[in-house]
Amino acid sequence: MSFDLSKTYPILIERNKALIAIIGFLAFTTYKIIDRRNQYGRPPLLKYTIPWLGSAIELGRDPDGVFKKATAIFGPVFRIKAAGKEFTYITAADIISNIYRDAKVRSRPIAIIYTRLTIDCIQTFEYTSIRIEMAHIIFGMSKHLCDDMSSMEHIFKAHHDALNPAGALKIHHRYGAFAYECIQNTLDNLPSTTKLSYLIKSPAYDAALYAFFGKTYPAQESYDPFKIFDEGFIMLQMNLPRFMLRKYLNAREKLIDLTENYFANPHEDCSEFTHDVEEVGRDAKWSLRDIANFFIxxxxxxxxxxxxxxxWIIALQLQKPEGLGKIIEEIDMQRNNWIKDNNPITQDETCCQWILDGSFPLLTSVIQEALRYCAVVFSIRLVAKETTLGGYRLRKGEYVICNTRSVHMDGDIHNNPTEFIPERYLPGTGKYTKNGRTVPNHSMPFGGGISMCEGRHFAMGELKIFIALLLSIANIELDPTSSERPQFNWAHMGTGLLPPIGDLSVCVTRRSTGTL
Ligand code: HEM
Structure with missing residues (x-):
């Protein structure tokens, strides 16, 4: 006997329509009840219409607006779904500060990659496992090394210690000399009207690499692969399928090849920092490839x-009516005072002692303001045990994101937050309060807590040196024939400073002052 399925199914379905409808209804209701119970006490979810995309389109269009709207509706703790991923975001300075403080204690993840729930933690919010996972996914560090917690923690600690203020100062001296040389070389080869990015990017990139690795590092060869790798950073972080990442993975391989080759050959001209961190890797019997992976x-x-x-410091300041004038005045005054006091007979070989010795309140304020204005930092933490935050229930194994930009853009804390105000951080200027209480962490371009930027001491000095040298050597003005202005590239949201889309056309001439 044989059944003709194409005839039998429709008959069965026809006869049991009512039963199927009841089962469907019960399943849907049960799902809804369970879901509602699971959602009870959970941070509110920002409404969206397209299922997988969630709020991705709105976030792409106006991220500051989305976070402002969600904070106004729900308060400072809420969930946003975008591109299939759902995170709890925190937008209040005090709650962010609590999370940073909590996750400062180091945890001991047992097995790291892809097994985040097996964490033997003493704190509520965990970060180390995320850093190690990023080292694997983004920088390509081998899995066996990432699983070896003790050697990873050892090198992280050495790295952290070597970038303390005293370590950073040693690199500043190297950086000053290289930045001076690289700016001079760039000026030699630039037409008098040019794009601002040509004036800034190449000398800033080369000088920083030389300061850390010495001139044996192939800085110029590494620039293109670095640029492509940097473009793909967020996609690598999202761990998208490999075929979508091919271009970025190839660029990363090229950068690792160059770096491995550098470590394979003599490089005595490197900084003490590079020497010390490399030695920790070598002592732990890491391969040169692994050392290169770490250093990229x-x-x-x-x-x-x-x-x-x-x-952005130069681009934003040039667009202010006063231009760069007051900053140049401050720089010239400091340089002249230093020459008077120190009476140098020959050129200071660091090229930057006068900058390191000097006091630059306006320049420092401009740097801090540019960091506040252009940084979009998402500090991510893993919830290591069930907890409540801002009155909402967080589950073990989910992620929370501290959105420090919401604090930077909070009109209660910063006057006219959407405006670039160069004098904002001059001593004695800001009050930084909310609801009558002081907000100590009002500006967090370097993140905070255990994941706080280890390079911040170096970075602040680096920017001061670079801008002071550049403005001592070059005169930069807006090109009056061009109306092109750079905008933020929000596609890089979350990792630090937004790069520009578009550029600024500038007229550049050499100043007669030069530098020391
Ligand atoms: C203006 C320049 C810089 C800015 C705005 C910046 C910003 C940041 C931010 C936002 C983080 C993540 C913080 C978090 O998740 O809470 C970070 C991490 C880090 N930064 Fe920077 N950074 C800068 C320059 C540097 C430099 C020059 C170095 C030197 C090598 C550096 C080394 C690091 C390291 C090693 C981490 C990882 C820390 C960790 O995961 O524990 N940064 N940075």
């Missing part, structure tokens, strides 16, 4: 933010 993390951290900061 540094190269990315070194280059991705500081260059953008230098660019």
């Amino acid at each position: 993390g540094d190269i990315w951290a070194l280059q991705s933010n500081a260059i953008q900061a230098a660019y």
Whole structure:
């Protein structure tokens, strides 16, 4: 006997329509009840219409607006779904500060990659496992090394210690000399009207690499692969399928090849920092490839933010009615005072002692303001045990994101937050209060807590040196024939300073003052 299924199914379905409808209804209701119970006490979810995309389109269009709207509706803790991923975001300075404080204690993840729930933690919010996972996914560090917690923690600690203020100062001296040389070389080869990015990016990139690695590092050869790798950073972080990442993975391989080759050959001209961290890797019997993988993390951290900061400081200041005039006045005054006091007979070989010795309140304020204005930092933490935050229930294994930009753009804390105000951080200027209480962490371009930028001491000095040298050597003005203005590239949201889309046309001439 044989059944003709094409005839039997429709009959069965026809006869049991009512039963199927009841089962469907019960399943849907049960799902809804369970879901509602699971959602009970959970941070509110920002409404969206397209299922997988969530709020991605609105976020792409106006991220500041989305976070402002969600904070106004729900308060400072809420969930946003975008591109299939859902995170809880925190937008209040005090709650962010609590999370940073909590996750400052180091945890001991047992097994790291892809097994985030097996965490033996003493704190509520965990970060180390995320850093190690990023080292694997983004910088390509081998899995066996990432699983070896003790050697990873050892090198992280050495790295952290070597970038303390005293360590950073040693690199500043090297940086000053290289920045002076690279700016001079760039000026020799630039037409008098040019794009601001040509003036800033290449000398800032080369000088930082030479300061850390010495001139044996192939800085110029590494620039193109670095740029492509940096472009793909967020896609690598999202761990998209490999075929979508091919271009970025190839660029990363090229950067690792160059770096491995550098470590394979003599490089005595490197900084003490590079020497010390490399030695920890070698002592732990890491391969040269692994050492190179680790250091491309540094190269990315070194280059991705500081260059953008230098660019925006000049670009934003040039667009103010007063231009660069007052900053140049401050720089010239400091340099002249230093010459008077120190009476140098020959050129200071660091090229920057007068900058390190000097006091630059306006320049420092401009740097801080550019960092506040252009940084979009998402500090991510793993919830290591069930907890409540801002009155909402967080589940173990989910992620929370501290959105420090919401604090930077909070009109209660910062006057006219959407405006670039160069004098904002002059001593004695800001009050930084909310609801009558002081907000100590009002500006967090370097993140905070355990994941706080380790290079911040170097970065602040680096920017001061670069801008002071550049403005001592070159006269930069807006090109009156061009109306092109750079805009933020929000596609890089979350990792630090936004790069520009578009550029600024500038007229550049040499100043007669030069430098020391
Ligand atoms: C203006 C320049 C810079 C800015 C705005 C910046 C910003 C940041 C931010 C926002 C983070 C993540 C913080 C968090 O998740 O809470 C970070 C991490 C880091 N930065 Fe920077 N950075 C800058 C320059 C540098 C430099 C020059 C270095 C030097 C090597 C550096 C090394 C690092 C390292 C190693 C980390 C990882 C820390 C960790 O995961 O524990 N950064 N930076």
